[in-house]
Amino acid sequence: MLTIHKLTKTLGGRTLLREAEMTINWGERVALVGPNGAGKSTLFRMILDEDQPDEGTIERDEYAITGYLPQEAGEPTDETILEIAIGITPELIGYLRTIREAEKSGDLSSPEFAHAQDQFTALNGYQLEPKAKKILSGLGFKQEDFAKPAREYSGGWVMRAHLAKLLVMEPDLLMLDEPTNHLDLLSLLWLQRYLLNYSGAILMISHDRDFMDSIIETVIEIDPDAAALLSYTGNYTSYLDQREKRYEQQVQAYRNQNKEIEGHQEFIDRFRQVGSKAAQVQSRIKFLEKLDRIEKPRTPRKPFKFAFPQPPRSNQKVMELTKMGQSYGEKRIYK
Structure with a gap:
């Protein structure tokens, strides 16, 4: 692939x-x-x-x-959570909104509603919607969230909607x-x-x-x-074990080669001036010149670990909040 x-x-x-x-x-x-x-x-x-x-x-x-989920989504628009998850074109969004408005008003006999319903069906919209709702529910959205604009939600919730879009897309x-x-x-x-x-x-x-x-x-x-x-x-745990073993093998190979090089160099230094050993000395010099040297292995990087000790409880008031509230649109987070 x-x-x-x-x-x-x-x-x-x-x-x-x-x-x-x-x-x-x-x-x-x-x-x-x-x-x-x-x-x-x-x-x-x-x-x-x-x-x-x-x-x-x-x-x-x-x-x-190929589908890609970045770490952060762009600025949310007027698209609803469900529209993002379905991942449909602006044309399909228009048909879906026409259908929703007609259903809300109770006017299901208009030509606009009939045309929108036919086109939405032809573009496979009715199969995408239940799948998107199921995935959104799995990611923590409630039924009442589906029709709300994404701009009413925090960046984290908008990212969930975009994740749902990828999973619907498969x-x-x-x-x-x-x-x-x-x-x-x-x-x-x-x-x-x-x-x-x-x-x-x-x-x-x-x-x-x-x-x-x-x-x-x-x-x-x-x-x-x-x-x-x-x-x-x-998996990841297996990777950490394999990486450690690979490092140990590289260290052993590096040590073995250094030992071999030292042996050859010692022979060369000892018999360099001995005429009867000249051929052997030259052979070992050429061997060392052609040898592919193993670089000293670097110790595998390990995650930096730190811990914060439990501090003693203070008898002073650190912070006091009074009548605090936060909302995203009509969605009340706390009050």
Whole structure:
């Protein structure tokens, strides 16, 4: 479905990727990991044709549909939550609003209503709507939220509507950038179950280890030191174990080669002036000159951990709020 071949990308004078390789198959679930600034978002943009590599190719199946959920949505418009989730064209939105207005007024005999209903049916609108409502409910929306404008909701709730739009769309390659950022626990667990049964391929960036562990089957790491894409089979916990073992193997190989080099160099230094050993000395000198030296492995980056000790309770009043209230449109958050 997606093949990256010999991709090189330099940004701000720093080489993020050098002749990198990556393949995602149909139905595969992949997590893209790496430290902040390693180039995860840049790679996403290149896959989406929003940025271009310096060298190399990115090939997508010509029949595959790609859907992308960014970390943040743009400014909300007058579209309703349901209209966003259905992901329909402005033309289809117009037909849907004509139908809703006619149903609200009770006038179902007008030519406008009949035309709108015929067109909405022809464009498969009646099949999209129940699917969108089911997904919106799973993501925490209530029935009364569906017809309200998105501008009445916070950015997190608007992102949920856009996530629902992608799930209704069912793209062949679903690209998710921190999909759990705006979800509460119940919505997160619902999305987790939904993606387990998702038939398309998934490529995600996430810092939620438990979420990745339950879904993914392949981890692709951007190694900033090697400027390469390293592939590991298994979930995130398995990736951490494999990475540690890989590092240990690299350290052992580095030590073994150094020991071998020291042995050859010792022989050369010892018998350099001995005529009977001249041929052997020259052979070992040529061997060392041609030897492909193993670089000293870098210790795998580990997440920085810190903890805040429980402070003693203060006997002073830290903050006092009086008659506070907050609303998004008609939706009262607290009062």
